[in-house]
Amino acid sequence: MRALVTDQDGPRLVGDYAVPEIGLTDALVRIEHAGLSPLEMAAVSGRIDHDGVIGHELVGIVEKLGERAAKSPLLGKRVVASPDVACGTCDLCKKGLSVHCRNRRVIGLRQLDGTLADYIALPVRNLMEVSSKIDPEQAVFAHAVADALHVAHLAPVEKQTYVTVLGDGAQAILAAQVLAKRNASVRLVGAREERFGLCERWQIRHRHISEPGLRADQDVVVVSLEPEPGPNLAGADAVRTALGMLRPRGSLVLQGPPVHVDGLDLSLSDHLERVIRDEMRILGARSGRIGEGLDAIHSGLVDLLPLITRRANLNDGVGMLRVAGEPNQIRMVVEVAA
Ligand SMILES: [Zn+2]
Incomplete structure (x- = not known):
């Protein structure tokens, strides 16, 4: 699959990145849109310590479910994802404080591949269905x-x-x-x-x-x-x-x-x-509840379109990073679907 990756050799678009394997409680999400924010620029420049696929925001379609998630109603549905992925087993997770999980990984920013790729594997519990009444491009900002x-x-x-x-x-x-x-x-x-x-x-x-x-x-x-x-x-x-x-x-x-x-x-x-x-x-x-973000977009509490100052396609590769780094850009939405 295509993926925009970064490591010590710098950022680049690769075409042969392995489609991620899904775990028992995971979903395989085919990404439609991803966000390109200052956090991605910081990951590329090394200000955030992250190697692998970049991107922490997404809208996509659930294409496959792991064995223990097979009953999830999300199969075939459009979803967004909370970027914080908790372990589910540490003392804080067990106390209901999974947002502060001691082993917290973060999509595209810490120990997990990100969303500027054709697919991502994520725990089903991180996903939230996007109503057909919400513009998918705006749903990219549910977490923000x-x-x-x-x-x-x-x-x-x-x-x-x-x-x-x-x-x-x-x-x-x-x-x-x-x-x-x-x-x-x-x-x-x-x-x-x-x-x-x-x-x-x-x-x-x-x-x-x-x-x-x-x-x-x-x-x-x-x-x-x-x-x-x-x-x-x-x-x-x-x-x-x-x-x-x-x-x-x-x-x-x-x-x-x-x-x-x-x-x-x-x-x-x-x-x-x-x-x-x-x-x-x-x-x-730090992190709010992504469902509340979706509700606010749906109800019109926030006006997002003026914040999207550029649109790009994943095939633009590192070229879109150059544009996203311009000081006049607020936020960029990347079309991933080929
Ligand atoms: Zn934990």
């Missing part, structure tokens, strides 16, 4: 939307006066979309003015990073830590800026990627004195 909703669940924004989302990558924009539905005073503070048009389209308040002072008046600041190309707010000083914006007893939400990314400089230790003095709350946010 779920992560934004997770921030909304964690961040108490409804009754707050001042809420800032710091960042202007796709995750920050999605978080701002979701939070602004709960509290119209939510503002996005970004570095790329060309993205503010999107905020205007959705009537989300916005400011350039050079404008707002560090006035210690924000109730909640959400920092989206994304390994974005080009100017962005995910690197050094994002936490310093966020803490400078927060009022005493304010909440800082750090929304991060599903795996470690080199170069996301949190430098939190430099600021802990301030955290203690002003009794701030710091919350980590």
